[in-house]
Amino acid sequence: MELSDLFDFGPFFDNFDAILDGFWATIRLSLAAGVLSLIIGTILASFRVAPVPVLRAAGTVYVNIVRNTPLTLVLIMCSLGLNDILALTFSDDSGTTYYWWAVLGLSAYTGAFVCEALRSGINTVPIGQAEAARSLGLTFSQSLRMIILPQAFRAVIAPLGSVFIAMIKNTTVATAASYAEVVTQMKTLLDLPSFTSGAIPLFLGVAIGFLILVLPTGYFFGWLAKRTAVVR
């Protein structure tokens, strides 16, 4: 083989379908985990700002435990621990059940970060805003709906964007939890003895794929944050 063969994109495009399948699996995991982590994070944030001490304590304990645990550990505990040992399965098909455990594990992990982003957003609203709303006679739900949340949501967009970008990148760790996303496909190709010359194009291709996923997400959230920023 010659040096120029290292940049031969032939083997890469021969296996293009497998790589696209991998990226599609990554996107499916990102979308499902994005929605679910937003739900989990909102519930947790409402716990952490609640006037009820038990809820606050539960939220704090959850966030501190999950934020300080490596994602790899969370995902392996989901697949090997909860699925295999405790036999809490979603379906008889192992592919489906590992997919949903990956979604759940990634959402449980990301939810803690979403919670912290939302909570810091609520804290950016000056207390005078709430006091003014109360003195106008607005009820709790009215002041939440019309005064506080509209301001809090805007302050939250940029940090939420960072959290979601980190989540897209974190989907790669799901390969440790038996979910076949793009890194799993990449590893399969690299293990083929015949794939020697395709390694550089493969890494370039996957890198470009992630740039395509991550950068527009970042620019979108950045644009949205700038557009909706509250001027104080």
Added chain:
Amino acid sequence: MSGQANVLFDLPGPRARMRHRIATGVAALVFAGIVAAFVVRMDHKGQWAGSLWSPFLKSEVWENFILPGLKNTLGAAAVATVLALVFGAVFGIGRLSEHGWIRVPCGIVVEFFRAMPLLIMIYLAFFLPNKISPVIAESPFGTLQRNLVDYFFSIFGVRIDAGTITVPAFAAVVFGLVLYNGSVFAEIVRAGINSVPKGQSEAGYSIGLRKSGVLLRILLPQAVTVMMPSIVAQIVVLLKDTAIGFIIAYPELLNQAFKGIPPNYDNNILQAGIVVGAIYIAINLLVSRFAVWLEARSRRSRKTSARTMGAGGAPPAAGMAATATATGDD
């Protein structure tokens, strides 16, 4: 917190206090139910058996698996932190350069590595040299490749044998951690230097300092105080990310716990995960506490004229730099 009004809730009156008491009861019941369901399920599968838990009281389990794993985790984290700080300082200052030919490449490098998943960088170091080195060995660059490995990369344990390079898992993990966290550090350094008021550097120039003098004597000393909490908070992220080394079989804490202990002690995967998780949480809480303490200290500090960056505020993610809003508050 409970006794005072916050932005969402006014001070509770008698009816609200009653409601809160009811909510407390209901929530306590629900949480107790969740815990009970877990305990029952564990019992159903026989996971409370003493033989599954007792290994963690034996010294040989700690000596053979947990402590060596912890040593590898902390070792990789320490080496990666030092190298990432160097990387971050170089590229962070590079991005502030007045020369476009320094600023633009530094910016591209930092934005690229922040957008790349860590695992892909680790795979790159672990698999790529091994795949392509035999081809390079036969080319005119073969001697150069061998010399580079023999005289430089061998520090990290990289070996070359008959033209084929093997990268140890340790080096691959450190490589990935340095590029990713180094890029985050670069953004922290940039934000830190930018947070020093402009008057400081203007004053420096007006007393006749050059660019290097202003940077080294005026900006950096003040910026370091401001950046410390963010840097320590990022070290927690780095420490957690060493666990990704599990995937390429680097014998760190997680790998030892899942691959070392369960095969020898009745497949106690759940128990090993819980014990190791507790160790990670303890270490990270300790480091986070240190970051909070640093932050409080640096807010009181009069050594800097800049506003302290919060420990919780990592710089915005890749692709969002254009709108880098103040991450100063928490």
